[in-house]
Amino acid sequence: MSPTPQERRAARHQLGTGSSAPAARRGPSAGRKTPITVEAIISTAFGIVASEGYEALSMRRLATVLETGPSSLYAHVVNKEDLDELLIGRLCAGIDLPEPDPGSWRQQLISVCTQLRDQYLRYPGISQAAFAAAPSNPDTLRVGEGMLAILLAGGIDPQAAAWAIDSLSLYVNAYSLEVSLADRRVSRSDGSWVVSRDELLRRFAALPATFPQTKRYAAELTSGTVNDRFGFTIGLMIDGLPGSRPGR
Incomplete structure (x- = not known):
């Protein structure tokens, strides 16, 4: 049979x-x-x-x-969920995992997250397949194992490291989905709906006095590329982990 x-x-x-x-x-x-x-x-x-x-x-x-x-x-x-697991596993198989280095563990972790982001962005919206999915595929587990090893090498408490993997993966998934959705909207429209940074600055400047901080910090609110913001958020999450060794 x-x-x-x-x-x-x-x-x-x-x-x-x-x-x-x-x-x-x-x-x-x-x-x-x-x-x-x-x-x-x-x-x-x-x-x-x-x-x-x-x-x-x-x-x-x-x-x-x-x-x-x-x-x-x-x-x-x-079923479709099994197919999703296969697709995410195949993307994870393309992630290059470094040998954990206590002296550069932050950079190593950022690199893994960035690689995962770039894999997802190759296929519009595919990061949806990773939401609410238990990591059981061997290729997906390999990435989790690599991230855990990097975090532990950085002196992160095992429990904090375990939850950090979940948090970082969730952010990468959400970021990739947002970028894919935005790109799709741009490609399916004549572009008239897209608000440029200059237009945003004009709109913020025209806001009433009930928005004092938005008016004052309009430049900061609209600065940076999506990749700049990705790097900032990943770095913020990593630096906020309890138990990390200063200067590493």
């Missing part, structure tokens, strides 16, 4: 993400198209997200692009 999708998923968790035996196609395209494998599913899913955004990805849409029926996909993937 062939293994069930749940059994295939359990095997992937033990051995890492990889190709599984091809599933037989059904319907008029049977025997004439590339066999369905986990690799084909992942690659096609990334293609859909890259061109149409994460919201367009569904098991039905994936089956249509692969010219097969959903049942062929379920021979390899348990």
Whole structure:
């Protein structure tokens, strides 16, 4: 008897993400198209997200692009949540994890977060797949393991380090989603809705006296790029961790 999708998923968790035996196609395209494998599913899913955004990805849409029926996909993937796990795991597999260095642990942690951000931004909205997902994929766990090792090398208390990973990951996910949503709005409109920094400064300057701080610090409120703000927030979160060694 062939293994069930749940059994295939359990095997992937033990051995890492990889190709599984091809599933037989059904319907008029049977025997004439590339066999369905986990690799084909992942690659096609990334293609859909890259061109149409994460919201367009569904098991039905994936089956249509692969010219097969959903049942062929379920021979390899348990459900949409399992597919999400595979996609995030594949992105995490591309993260370069350094050997933890007590002398540069902050820079190392910022680098890992930045790499993860850049991976997410390659595929519009895909960081949604990481929200509320337990880290069980081996590739995803590898990143968590690396971040934990870096934090511990920096002298962070184990409990604080464990929660820091969750907090940093949540911020990276949210940041990436916001940037993807903003980029999508720009690309789908004529740009008239976009408010430039100069326009914001004019609007803030025209505010009534009930907004004294906004008027006074308009330049500060509108300064910096999105990446500047990302670096500032990640640094702020890291520097605020209890138990870190001064000067490291």
